[in-house]
Amino acid sequence: MGEVDFHLECIDCGAEYQADQVIYSCRRCGGLLSVEYDLSRVEANLDESWRGRALSVWRYRELLPIREDEKIVSLGEGGTSLNRCLRLSEDLGLKDLYVKNEGENPTGSFKDRGMTVGVTKALELEMGRVACASTGNTSASLAAYAARAGLECIVLVPSGKVAYGKLTQAMIHGAKVIQIRGNFDDALGIITKICSSHPIYLLNSLNPFRLEGQKTVALEIRDQLGGGVPDKIVVPVGNAGNISAIWKAFRELRELGLIEDTPQMIGVQAEGAAPIADSLRRGLSKVEFVEEPETIATAIRIGSPVNWKKAVRAVRESGGLVEKVSDEEILKAQELIARLEGIFIEPASAASIAGLKKLVQRRLIDRDELVVCILTGHGLKDPGVVLERFPKPVEVEATEEDVVRAIMPTEREAMKITAS
Ligand SMILES: *Cc1c(COP(=O)(O)O)cnc(C)c1O
Numbered sequence: 001m002g003e004v005d006f007h008l009e010c011i012d013c014g015a016e017y018q019a020d021q022v023i024y025s026c027r028r029c030g031g032l033l034s035v036e037y038d039l040s041r042v043e044a045n046l047d048e049s050w051r052g053r054a055l056s057v058w059r060y061r062e063l064l065p066i067r068e069d070e071k072i073v074s075l076g077e078g079g080t081s082l083n084r085c086l087r088l089s090e091d092l093g094l095k096d097l098y099v100k101n102e103g104e105n106p107t108g109s110f111k112d113r114g115m116t117v118g119v120t121k122a123l124e125l126e127m128g129r130v131a132c133a134s135t136g137n138t139s140a141s142l143a144a145y146a147a148r149a150g151l152e153c154i155v156l157v158p159s160g161k162v163a164y165g166k167l168t169q170a171m172i173h174g175a176k177v178i179q180i181r182g183n184f185d186d187a188l189g190i191i192t193k194i195c196s197s198h199p200i201y202l203l204n205s206l207n208p209f210r211l212e213g214q215k216t217v218a219l220e221i222r223d224q225l226g227g228g229v230p231d232k233i234v235v236p237v238g239n240a241g242n243i244s245a246i247w248k249a250f251r252e253l254r255e256l257g258l259i260e261d262t263p264q265m266i267g268v269q270a271e272g273a274a275p276i277a278d279s280l281r282r283g284l285s286k287v288e289f290v291e292e293p294e295t296i297a298t299a300i301r302i303g304s305p306v307n308w309k310k311a312v313r314a315v316r317e318s319g320g321l322v323e324k325v326s327d328e329e330i331l332k333a334q335e336l337i338a339r340l341e342g343i344f345i346e347p348a349s350a351a352s353i354a355g356l357k358k359l360v361q362r363r364l365i366d367r368d369e370l371v372v373c374i375l376t377g378h379g380l381k382d383p384g385v386v387l388e389r390f391p392k393p394v395e396v397e398a399t400e401e402d403v404v405r406a407i408m409p410t411e412r413e414a415m416k417i418t419a420s
């Protein structure tokens with residue numbers, strides 16, 4: 001298979017570590033770790049190898065940090081559609097808008113791309129238990145992949161702040177679910193400490209192997225665009241792992257000579273949980289954390305994004321930016337794409353559409369640019385937010401006349417129809 005050699009590297013001091021050890025941060029300086037490949041030694045014609053395989057995470061096997069193919073734990077993740085959105089483009093005032101519908105993944109979010117690699121790594125490292133802190137989707141995904149691999153799974157979630165669909169998923173897959181009286185940031189702090197002193201494998205986005213799986217969304221986008229690269233990629237940002245992973249893929253593609261230009265990375269946060277957007281706007285060199293993050297988009301309700309440094313680099317190196325949007329803008333965007341394109345996404349995903357709308361209005365995104373929005377999770381994860389906002393459907397007697405009366409336009413509506 002022409003496997004590429006890889007190791008772990010500290011993004012701050014450059015210290016290198018062998019990849020077959022359980023380590024989540026640099027032993028020398030505490031910095032974030034990244035998986036680095038010896039790309040100069042790739043001999044194979046990657047595009048040729050990839051072309052013969054189905055669109056999926058494992059199509060990009062050569063750029064994934066796994067040594068034993070027979071251990072791969074897969075549920076058929078990746079290979080999600082890239083939809084061109086003509087009606088939404090027109091509404092927003094754009095020419096060429098595509099959305100990558102990550103809700104099509106096995107558990108309904110992009111987290112599956114990371115977990116297929118992360119849980120396979122847990123098997124390679126011979127860890128019997130896996131764990132994560134989660135706003136919901138990470139736990140749903142980890143629980144499923146752990147079940148598939150026969151591993152014990154522990155998840156910590158903020159009490160009362162996880163969408164029902166996600167909690168249900170973690171439970172049915174047999175994870176040990178623990179609700180803590182605190183927020184996601186508290187949960188992550190606790191589980192990181194526990195995993196550092198117990199033989200439990202941590203699968204939050206601090207884990208660099210997980211991010212390698214997530215980078216494949218970028219590789220798929222290039223293939224789906226016929227080798228082209230968008231001008232802008234718009235991604236909702238919580239713990240900031242995904243935006244970092246996507247940027248890493250484009251950097252590697254460029255280094256491999258498979259693309260010339262790279263897209264600008266646009267992150268979108270929710271107003272009540274926007275530490276990166278706010279800190280960049282104030283020109284700070286460090287991200288100042290938000291103590292009590294709050295937003296309806298629970299998947300990005302995060303005040304202390306662990307991957308902030310990687311994300312800030314992604315944004316700076318790519319010439320991008322981080323925007324923030326209100327909950328109201330998020331909910332409107334969720335409805336807009338559902339009505340215009342038939343795609344139902346959860347509120348966190350809608351942040352990318354809301355951010356896009358704002359940036360087009362401010363002319364920070366040009367009408368002619370090729371834009372790809374990452375729709376991170378499926379709308380059915382969190383039906384509660386929708387049901388709360390809509391009136392109950394009308395109820396009538398079970399007769400033809402009553403139904404006809406109910407579906408006929410009212411007089412006012414009829415006048416509008418004639419007028420137009
Ligand atoms: C996890 C998640 C995010 C945030 O991704 P990060 O890598 O934490 O920035 C956004 N949307 C959804 C639906 C998610 O599940």
Ligand SMILES: [Zn+2]
Nearest residue numbers: 010013026029
């Ligand atoms: Zn270091």
